[in-house]
Amino acid sequence: MRLTAMYLGAVLGPGVLVLPALATGEAGPASILAWVLLLALSVPVAMSFAELGTRHPGGHGVAGFVGRAFGPRAQRTVAWWFAAVGVPVGVLGGALVGGQYAAHAVGGHPLVWGTSVLVAAFAANHAGLRVSATAQVLLVGLLVALVAVAIAVRAPHVTADDFRPFAPHGWLAVGTAATVLFFAFAGWEAASHLSGGFPDLKRATRRTLAVVAVLYLGLAVTTVAVPGDVPLAVLLERAFGPSARVVTAVAAVLLSFGALNTYLAGAVQLGTAMGLKRSLCVQAGWCAVLLVATAAWEVELTTLMGVTATTLAAVTAAGMAAAVKLLPRKAPPAVALAFTLVVLGFSGWWLLVPAAVSALAWSAAPAGRSAASPGPPC
16 A cells, blocks of 8 residues: 555656646647546556566666666666656656645745755655655545545536537647646656565556546546636635635645655665665755755746656656566567657657766766766765
8 A cells, every 4th residue: 555655646746736737728628538548558657667676676676677678887877867867856846836836825935835845755755665655645545535526526517518629729739738748647667666665566556557547537527628727726626615725735735745755765765776875865965956056047847847757758768668678578568668759759858868867877887887876976
């Protein structure tokens, strides 16, 4: 149950607050097809990572799988992608998203809210993986209940008229919507680093897929005709009435904390497995530097999200490539790899980030040496 909660926390991130509206804006009601497509393609990604984690357990996660398949330099590259870019930039972006919506709901400064969520996630991980996972069970349970109630209240009012016209922007817009929604389906690569700390990885993966499918399809159907940029907040308002602002703030904080908690746990496990001392302290220091730089230079949230999404998509692609080589069943990871490469093709200039990190990682150690650290010195 705890690993399932960690998985859910990674996949159900703060993007759920805004992504349904963005997808609907791109493709109209036909965006539901994008949700279905991504859910279908999440199955081979998730189950391939679960199969790899079962066969090769340990804190190395995706980096370890890639190392087994393609050697130490490839392992070091993926480790840097994940722990030196994807996690610190991603948790900062996720904290700020949650902070913005919490501040909008109940007041206060978004940076203060975001920093508070960030500190809470580091504190939970400092207390240990088991404590962190136990907290995750409670928080994810509350979050799932809030979203389920919001969907249940809205569902009886959905009519066929809400889906007319079905594809106002053409059928190709479904592909654009899928690219937007990809952010809501990341997270499997983060939890793969926890495979050594929990048993029954496959069962936890199947449970997570089932819960995510129900919640995401419920949101896709019930938010099609909901106005505004944050349809989940509107659903919560309709479900909880006058207390909706507080409920929205709670949902934003829970969504942020869940994602941050799992990604930090994965990065710490990876750092420890690769011999990095005080891995959590390194992540805390690096995140603090990024937080100060973001505030000082007023870095836009879209920049943080673009860097994170592209880097984690690269990690997923590398993991699926390793799965094609290491697993007896080649077809599922091959399909997932092809789809992830298509998503990367839409990333544009953000691809320069993992490319630059790759150059640093490959030049940092001879090919015959094992990677000693998952990231550059802070």
